[in-house]
Amino acid sequence: MASNTGNAFDFNLFKRLLKYTNPYKGTFYFVGVAAVLLSFFSVLRPYLLQVTIDDAIMPSDNEGLVFYVALMLGVLLLEVISQFLFIYYANWLGQEVVRDLRVNLFEHMLKFKMKYFDKSAVGRLVTRAVSDIETISSIFSQGLFMIISDLLKMLVVLGFMFYKSWQLTLLVLTVLPFIIYATRVFQKKMKVAFEDVRNQVADLNTFVQERITGMKIVQLFTREKAEYEKFKGINDKHRKAWVKTVWYNSIFFPIAEMSTSITIGLIVWFGGLRAIENDSLSLGVIIMFIELSQMLFRPLRQIADKFNTLQMGMVAANRVFGILDTRSFISDEGSREVGKLNGKIEFKDVHFSYVDDEEVLKGVSFKANPGETVAIVGATGAGKSTVINLLNRFYEIDSGQILVDDIDIKDVKLKSLRSQIAVVLQNVFLFADTIMSNITLDHPDITEEDVITAAKQIGIHEFINTLPNGYHYNVKERGVMLSSGQRQLISFLRAYVSNPSILVLDEATSSVDSYSEQLIQDATDKITEGRTSIVIAHRLATIKKADKIIVMDAGRIVEIGNHEQLLQQKDGYYKKLYEVQFMAEESLRS
Structure with a gap:
């Protein structure tokens, strides 16, 4: 050229x-x-x-x-x-x-x-x-x-x-x-x-x-x-x-x-x-x-x-x-197709940097067993969202391994891998289309009956029916016709209806009203049931229910355990975080 x-x-x-x-x-x-x-x-x-x-x-x-x-x-x-x-x-x-x-x-x-x-x-x-x-x-x-x-x-x-x-x-x-x-x-x-x-x-x-x-x-x-x-x-x-x-x-x-x-x-x-x-x-x-x-x-x-x-x-x-001519692709040289996964996830000494020589993850290692809910907590910039991005192979790791069901994700075809992982992001993106289209993303195998059944199961069918035209309500560009809580509920349903083996949640509710927050909490409980879930936790209820809590600081895992175990660690990072942030949250609720 x-x-x-x-x-x-x-x-x-x-x-x-x-x-x-x-x-x-x-x-x-x-x-x-x-x-x-x-x-x-x-x-x-x-x-x-x-x-x-x-x-x-x-x-x-x-x-x-x-x-x-x-x-x-x-x-x-x-x-x-x-x-x-x-x-x-x-x-x-x-x-x-x-x-x-x-x-x-x-x-x-x-x-x-x-x-x-x-x-x-x-x-x-x-x-x-x-x-x-x-x-x-x-x-x-x-x-x-x-x-x-x-x-x-x-x-x-x-x-x-x-x-x-x-x-x-x-x-x-x-x-x-x-x-x-x-x-x-x-x-x-x-x-x-x-x-x-x-x-x-x-x-x-x-x-x-x-x-x-x-x-x-x-x-x-x-x-x-x-x-x-x-x-x-x-x-x-x-x-x-x-x-x-x-x-x-x-x-x-x-x-x-x-x-x-x-x-x-x-x-x-x-x-x-x-x-x-x-x-x-x-x-x-x-x-x-x-x-x-x-x-x-x-x-x-x-x-x-x-x-x-x-x-x-x-x-x-x-x-x-x-x-x-730009070849900015994730390598898709894997030959393996995966069907329904058991949901085992393992990070082995994963190093990653968005910018060369500026590591964001510095040797992260952890396991999530099938059906477990794993909460990841830590201060802003600790590397929590990066874990989600790497599991979906949105970025290539610098070194280490990420395994699902003991298979290196690099050996799995991208489409096959991502079809088994559903993600609910903190900043929900909706297209200028109907609620139905935003949920199914025009997937030919997901019918309107499937969507309605799934909405009833996670408790948001009534909310959708209150909207003009119900499931066929056009949410306009970026979903501006819905509140932030309503948009997040739609994203929960979008994840749930795809029936994933692994669920990833970034479930912030900083700008959500109490009614929507309760619906989101109920939806979270339902869609995480029986499947491996990685949750960037912002709500105390989710953290307490998690089978395992991973505490991150500056790109490293500093503590791993459940809620009770981590609170017993004297001068522990999680204990200090809990006392400063989560106890304040509890006092507001009481």
Whole structure:
């Protein structure tokens, strides 16, 4: 891929993009043939005009005039049909390529490890998947084939001009090198300018997406004016990037227009002198050359304009292929499929770091036996959530082993492993869809009856029925139509209905009302029953009921035991945590 944005064109990138037209070779060649036909029709019209003037108008031949006019109309009709087919199928091909490329990109991003999304701005990824790919379609609809068509026109026109009068052709060509040089400089400058434009568009999208998503924080901390000023700055950079492209256009196109006018003047002057002196050039030929010179220069100006479109598409393609070339995947080389697991979990001396040389887990080892509920407690940053992430293989461990039923999870196919583990996160994410769709995630094997039965079992059927349309209530983006407690109840049902072998809960209720908290506690008791559960515990009731409590501090396990055992340890970490945090919680309840 191109890394030097100053290069006028990257042919390797272009060849790679053309591979996406392979399934549509018939259409690709058809558009090419239409481009060839258009180039010949473009020469035929000026020639017929010359013949009409010299053979019909000058001799005052009325019948000949009618014949040539009818012939020109027929040629014009064929040209219009060819133009229609050319434009329609060039755009059709562009949209087919865009569809395939967008599907490939989205499929590729679905496989990325969480580390990639941790480092990548959402707005920038959205720009790549939507607007950048749409820009690529213009390569085919307005760029590539248009340029090919224009180049063919120029070659045919130039050849025909030499055939009719080499003297007038050479006169026209004296101006052509200047236009070509100006076009080349223009192309290079526009490549850099459009790269800057795409950067600014991505920054703008990222900023707007983040501020709209975090609008509550902006307003809570009265950051409206500050964010407004930041937006003005980013928007101004975006404006300046576009103004630079306007500046280059403002210079190039007047120069091109002036050069065309000079050429017409030279043709009239030289051709007129020849016609007056020895009548070697007819009036029809002079008019034909004026028309042909326009056809020679107009495509050249249009090529520059189309090349702008092509450059924007190539810049967008460069960015999209940059994501497609990213190999940020969790290794899925395991060959084992696991059915229903017994639920035994074992961490063996696990070391892990999100950032190189900054370990988050420092030799973590523990066992969870089948059917046990294991609570993990500790201060913020102790590594509790990391344990959950690693069990699901959202990240690769640095060293050690993680086993399920005595099988290394690296030996298990990712889909098979994750199908046996259900997770309820503290920050529940719901899609802008119905409650039913958010619970089943459109899994074909989970019916509405299954969902209703499961909801009754964990005690939230009545709550769902109180909502408009019940299970078919649309919760809107991120579930904003529900309270945090209600969203968590939906996530509990989503986990329960999948019937997992292992359950992982991050069950914070810091912003949940007492009614929802009781429902959540009842749901927790039900869904953990009879299956291995790893719980990042925030409620005292869950901790007390846990078969085993793992106490973490700064990435290490400092204590393991049940509630009573840990309280008996003099000056123990858990005992101090209990006295400070959990006894305060009990006093509030009493």
